[in-house]
Amino acid sequence: MSLPFNIASHLDTSLRAAAGQLGMLDRGFEPEVRVADPTHGDFQANGALAFAKREKQNPRVLAQQIVDRLGGLAGDFEIGLAGPGFINFRLKPAALLAWLLAYDSETHLQTGAARARAGQKWIVDYSSPNTAKQMHVGHLRSAVIGEAICRLLAFSGAHVVRDNHIGDWGTQFGKLIWAYKRHLDPAALAAEPLEEFERLYKLGNNAAAADSAVLTAAQQELVRLQNGDAGNLAIWQKINDASLAAFQQIYDQLGIKFDVTLGESFYNDKVDRVYRELTAGGLAQESEGALVVFHPEHPRFKTQPFIVRKKDGASNYASTDLATILYRAEHFQVDGAAYVIDFRQSDHLAQLFLTARKWFEKTGRKLPQLEHVDFGTVLGENNKPLQTRDGEHIRLKALLSEARERAYSLVTARSPEAPEAERRAIADIVGVASVQYADLAQNRSSDYVFAWDKMISLEGNTAAYLLYAVARVHSIFRKAGMDVLQPPIAGASAPATAAEINLARKLTQFADAVQLATNSLRPHYLCTYLHELAGEFSTFYGADKVIVDEAPVRARRLLLCHRTLVVLETGLHLLGLRPLERM
RNA sequence: GCACCCGUAGCUCAAUUGGAUAGAGCGCAUGGCUACGAACCAUGAGGUUGGGGGUUCGAGUCCCUCCGGGUGCGCCA
Numbered sequence A: 001m002s003l004p005f006n007i008a009s010h011l012d013t014s015l016r017a018a019a020g021q022l023g024m025l026d027r028g029f030e031p032e033v034r035v036a037d038p039t040h041g042d043f044q045a046n047g048a049l050a051f052a053k054r055e056k057q058n059p060r061v062l063a064q065q066i067v068d069r070l071g072g073l074a075g076d077f078e079i080g081l082a083g084p085g086f087i088n089f090r091l092k093p094a095a096l097l098a099w100l101l102a103y104d105s106e107t108h109l110q111t112g113a114a115r116a117r118a119g120q121k122w123i124v125d126y127s128s129p130n131t132a133k134q135m136h137v138g139h140l141r142s143a144v145i146g147e148a149i150c151r152l153l154a155f156s157g158a159h160v161v162r163d164n165h166i167g168d169w170g171t172q173f174g175k176l177i178w179a180y181k182r183h184l185d186p187a188a189l190a191a192e193p194l195e196e197f198e199r200l201y202k203l204g205n206n207a208a209a210a211d212s213a214v215l216t217a218a219q220q221e222l223v224r225l226q227n228g229d230a231g232n233l234a235i236w237q238k239i240n241d242a243s244l245a246a247f248q249q250i251y252d253q254l255g256i257k258f259d260v261t262l263g264e265s266f267y268n269d270k271v272d273r274v275y276r277e278l279t280a281g282g283l284a285q286e287s288e289g290a291l292v293v294f295h296p297e298h299p300r301f302k303t304q305p306f307i308v309r310k311k312d313g314a315s316n317y318a319s320t321d322l323a324t325i326l327y328r329a330e331h332f333q334v335d336g337a338a339y340v341i342d343f344r345q346s347d348h349l350a351q352l353f354l355t356a357r358k359w360f361e362k363t364g365r366k367l368p369q370l371e372h373v374d375f376g377t378v379l380g381e382n383n384k385p386l387q388t389r390d391g392e393h394i395r396l397k398a399l400l401s402e403a404r405e406r407a408y409s410l411v412t413a414r415s416p417e418a419p420e421a422e423r424r425a426i427a428d429i430v431g432v433a434s435v436q437y438a439d440l441a442q443n444r445s446s447d448y449v450f451a452w453d454k455m456i457s458l459e460g461n462t463a464a465y466l467l468y469a470v471a472r473v474h475s476i477f478r479k480a481g482m483d484v485l486q487p488p489i490a491g492a493s494a495p496a497t498a499a500e501i502n503l504a505r506k507l508t509q510f511a512d513a514v515q516l517a518t519n520s521l522r523p524h525y526l527c528t529y530l531h532e533l534a535g536e537f538s539t540f541y542g543a544d545k546v547i548v549d550e551a552p553v554r555a556r557r558l559l560l561c562h563r564t565l566v567v568l569e570t571g572l573h574l575l576g577l578r579p580l581e582r583m
Numbered sequence B: 001g002c003a004c005c006c007g008u009a010g011c012u013c014a015a016u017u018g019g020a021u022a023g024a025g026c027g028c029a030u031g032g033c034u035a036c037g038a039a040c041c042a043u044g045a046g047g048u049u050g051g052g053g054g055u056u057c058g059a060g061u062c063c064c065u066c067c068g069g070g071u072g073c074g075c076c077a
Helices: A007-021 A047-055 A059-067 A093-102 A106-113 A137-155 A172-183 A186-191 A193-210 A212-226 A230-254 A264-280 A317-332 A343-362 A396-414 A420-440 A452-456 A463-479 A498-508 A510-519 A524-543 A551-575
Strands: A033-035 A043-045 A077-082 A086-091 A121-125 A159-163 A284-287 A290-293 A306-309 A336-340 A369-373
Touching (some): A007 A033, A059 A086, A106 A510, A121 A317, A137 A396, A172 A212, A172 A230, A193 A212, A264 A284, A264 A306, A306 A317, A396 A420, A396 A452, A420 A524, A463 A551, A498 A524, A524 A551
Parallel strands (some): A336 A369
Antiparallel strands (some): A290 A306
């Protein structure tokens, strides 16, 4: 019997069966299987300890009773008992070989992984910039982390809807339209539309500040827009279209393609229902002229209101966010929604989710699982939010160009003999991947310091280290005149050297890394894994020559190389990075 | 004032959510290219996990309390 894709779940199942025979299952036994330190084994089960503690039994005796009922695993694992009651599992070389033979492509890895969330539907709300403004460094993390999360969820079998919840209905449009009508430079609009919109907005803003007549005129433009004035709507539409086209240039570099772009304007006609239902349900109340929701049971939200309608009657982002949840539940019928948004909006989202829960309860609806995927700030090397020297936001477009340029200098220094076009192509991938990876590799909850040297110096836990490992595998096949798509692995013997075994066992842990990253919505777990895998490969590469005369040895080493390639490339795809064959 | 997040090696960060001797990378020291890519590998030094108390078989992780940093708190999103 061959091992399934996810070995940890396989062990979990067997342990539950054994515990069931002992009558432990209905008393809350949890196997707690996890990847183990190599000194102990490949996987370990800790569940006997917690269970014995609760039941006031001897954990070691308990663990032994479980082990005695794991006979079915004896073919694939060496099973041991250690310490106060840890159960250790070490894969036998033949089992490692069998797993490697079975999972031979990204498709088959995905088939294995896709059981976890088959039938689920998730919507991921990420990027979500404001229109009429350029994307800046503050938009980087949501886009990069959000895309990785989409890919992880999809890989795990979920149907994923990528939603760009753009800010396309702000009060800024009054001043912008006022200026647009009077000061538009058509040539600038054609060349760099967002530059032109920003110039116009500043112009309108300054004029309104200096002259109250202009301010009034701008406010009237906004009212006209909101009342459906055809001319203003056309301008508004043009601004949004141009903005989205400019955003897409960034998204193309980051490998992002949205399924839907449903911004705030989309929910304009859907907020009245929110007001009605919240009021009818007794959840919302008038306060200082506004419609607000309090949460008496909450230490802070009992006094900090959730303002769902402003005193002037207008909606705000609380109203549209509530309407958005309803739309996602009714129209998309999602099981879950992930909001990839800055940690500074934690209060807003907590109030939003709390309000939605009560609202859905009152109205008898099923609330999707709502997750705030928060992340910290991108800091400069002075530990302050990253800015240009004159205190402006750093534009994403410029940041990505600089990444490509820096990578180009490096590639040129390393490989001056390569053709210009090839160096450019490599640099485009390495540069952007470095930025993405630097963001993903760190636990999203904390701030991170943006340091060019660290991310493109190509050492340590960086994109380049992973890409280098990929390039070296390709190189082995290329030099040996073999087709990497048809690796000659027939007759491969089981992993035998220390480096081979360490690499093989690391490969089998891919499933666990994906599951951990997906369930916690934290891509850095996958990054850590891929870095460790690339490290095991480098060690193996240095220790054991692949192209040797002895056929079974050569075949098994080619097998390891090929599977390393498949897992690394699959992992890079999951993070939203593009692999390359040479660098 | 109230609330939330953070504090781990000189630096940047992990630690599978309470598990085994707290691990990586950078930097530092030493060694390795006539071996498939040295953008690499091997070995080594480096820690009172901000301080103190508590919970238990077991705490970087949970609770309390100080210290230090960040963020949010009625009509921007």
